[in-house]
Amino acid sequence: xxxxxxxxxxxxxxxxxxxxxxxxxxxxxxxxxxxxxxxxxxxxxxxxxxxxxxxxxxxxxxxxxxxxxxxxxxxxxxxxxxxxxxxxxxxxxxxxxxxxxxxxxxxxxxxxxxxxxxxxxxxxxxxxxxxxxxxxxxxxxxxxxxxxxxxxxxxxxxxxxxxxxxxxxxxxxxxxxxxxxxxxxxxxxxxxxxxxxxxxxxxxxxxxxxxxxxxxxxxxxxxxxxxxxxxxxxxxxxxxxxxxxxxxxxxxxxxxxxxxxxxxxxxxxxxxxxxxxxx
Amino acid sequence: xxxxxxxxxxxxxxxxxxxxxxxxxxxxxxxxxxxxxxxxxxxxxxxxxxxxxxxxxxxxxxxxxxxxxxxxxxxxxxxxxxxxxxxxxxxxxxxxxxxxxxxxxxxxxxxxxxxxxxxxxxxxxxxxxxxxxxxxxxxxxxxxxxxxxxxxxxxxxxxxxxxxxxxxxxxxxxxxxxxxxxxxxxxxxxxxxxxxxxxxxxxxxxxxxxxxxxxxxxxxxxxxxxxxxxxxxxxxxxxxxxxxxxxxxxxxxxxxxxxxxxxxxxxxxxxxxxxxxxxxxxxxxxxxxxxxxxxxxxxxxxxxxx
Numbered sequence: 160x161x162x163x164x165x166x167x168x169x170x171x172x173x174x175x176x177x178x179x180x181x182x183x184x185x186x187x188x189x190x191x192x193x194x195x196x197x198x199x200x201x202x203x204x205x206x207x208x209x210x211x212x213x214x215x216x217x218x219x220x221x222x223x224x225x226x227x228x229x230x231x232x233x234x235x236x237x238x239x240x241x242x243x244x245x246x247x248x249x250x251x252x253x254x255x256x257x258x259x260x261x262x263x264x265x266x267x268x269x270x271x272x273x274x275x276x277x278x279x280x281x282x283x284x285x286x287x288x289x290x291x292x293x294x295x296x297x298x299x300x301x302x303x304x305x306x307x308x309x310x311x312x313x314x315x316x317x318x319x320x321x322x323x324x325x326x327x328x329x330x331x332x333x334x335x336x337x338x339x340x341x342x343x344x345x346x347x348x349x350x351x352x353x354x355x356x357x358x359x360x361x362x363x364x365x366x367x368x369x370x371x372x373x374x375x376x377x378x379x380x381x382x383x384x385x386x387x388x389x390x391x392x393x394x395x396x397x398x399x400x401x402x403x404x405x406x407x408x409x410x411x412x413x414x415x416x417x418x419x420x421x422x423x424x425x426x427x428x429x430x431x432x433x434x435x436x437x438x
Numbered sequence: 439x440x441x442x443x444x445x446x447x448x449x450x451x452x453x454x455x456x457x458x459x460x461x462x463x464x465x466x467x468x469x470x471x472x473x474x475x476x477x478x479x480x481x482x483x484x485x486x487x488x489x490x491x492x493x494x495x496x497x498x499x500x501x502x503x504x505x506x507x508x509x510x511x512x513x514x515x516x517x518x519x520x521x522x523x524x525x526x527x528x529x530x531x532x533x534x535x536x537x538x539x540x541x542x543x544x545x546x547x548x549x550x551x552x553x554x555x556x557x558x559x560x561x562x563x564x565x566x567x568x569x570x571x572x573x574x575x576x577x578x579x580x581x582x583x584x585x586x587x588x589x590x591x592x593x594x595x596x597x598x599x600x601x602x603x604x605x606x607x608x609x610x611x612x613x614x615x616x617x618x619x620x621x622x623x624x625x626x627x628x629x630x631x632x633x634x635x636x637x638x639x640x641x642x643x644x645x646x647x648x649x650x651x652x653x654x655x656x657x658x659x660x661x662x663x664x665x666x667x668x669x670x671x672x673x674x675x676x677x678x679x680x681x682x683x684x685x686x687x688x689x690x691x692x693x694x695x696x697x698x699x700x701x702x703x704x705x706x707x708x709x710x711x712x713x714x715x716x717x718x719x720x721x722x723x724x725x726x727x728x729x730x731x732x733x734x735x736x737x738x739x740x741x742x743x744x
Contacts, residue, residue: 170541184571244456271681278467403567
């Protein structure tokens, strides 16, 4: 009995320490964004001046706008390619090149980004020498992010596809639905939630990426993380803290809304399945 | 699957689109890097390996870059340093992450979604900004720096050789490994939790019935059964850490030169594309075995639960 109580206490302590470790930097960013001193380590009272400065920071705003465009393209493309890849990996057990395919889908998850960035850039340069395009910029950065985003989207969607009850799709086919109809009318609605998570995850991944963007950007296409990175490299910079706090606030609101929606959908689903079992 | 022909053509398209995309934009570029790594610099641009001169085809492979990599102590040291810090980070993540995932999986069922959310949330706030935050925590006067110095822990770090001067935490091996551990910890926790939460509790009861102490049951039942999670998590941490660039640049110091940084400098500062390519090829060779292990673990995880 005593051992169990000790275990519980130790577990709670370990978890608390872990979460403290994970969240401490985020708290520090937020707190110091309100610091009146230009040295983020010396507290000198509250201010909102760094936020006011953001509103006229043209470099930052241009970077944000470009990053949002790239993130939107990346997220949409990643969900489409990720759905196809996840579908391939879960439904088609046997086709030539399956090992190569699953290897290529998973590799970008871990492959050092400097390698992916360098190799993609060198290829694009070779293509450009031969054909005269593409120019480095929005399109090439999005392409790099798409490679990474597709891998993450595949993992998220694959996890959901794997849990699906295949009998539902079989039932639809028995009732005469063509494979395409099965996909659009049965499979897609059931995996819709994972598509949304994949979209949001790849959107944030793209919005955050430094290394691929640095390799694939051209003159005049500086994304937000590249602006932040070049400032952070030079030292501590209060404008970075202010950007961070805005991001944290946005994420917090987004997560609250999303978890409320998911909880509601979850309740609806369990009500439906309970009703289905009764019937 | 081959019972109806229309499904077959649709099926081909579903496979072909992502397959061709990856072949063209992921696999083909590696061959180009390989090709450029053996070509020669010619002024500010590199020469093509294959050239047509005087009516004949010339093939000019040049392995000088690889010779430099093998002979120059700077490069060799950098590779060793990168592997060492990546390994240290992986072990630390496992040490912190395994108990963390274990206690998560044993927490009340109703509490688990919230706990999981707590681990995933930092993903949604910029990684770059969180790494940057450690700078302010670790520079003199920062919260963590004050706590470490105040409690005398910096003497321990000094004795371990992780910092060079007492009270000076930034730009040391300590700040680098701390930053990498912080960044990659969720990548260790998530696969471990996924694995441990599916563990069949009856197996532990059976072990207890057969006379195993909880400690013995943990080491002889739980840990072996979570092997797939340990492998996946460790590879998710180790491989990207070997080539990490942003964290060493923001938190590392002069003695923590890592290979990602060398590649970056060869490319952006020296404009030596063939050399940068050679560095990349060697990096890929370094991570190819862990990569194969990771792919195997992923494939097995995908097969499980069918």
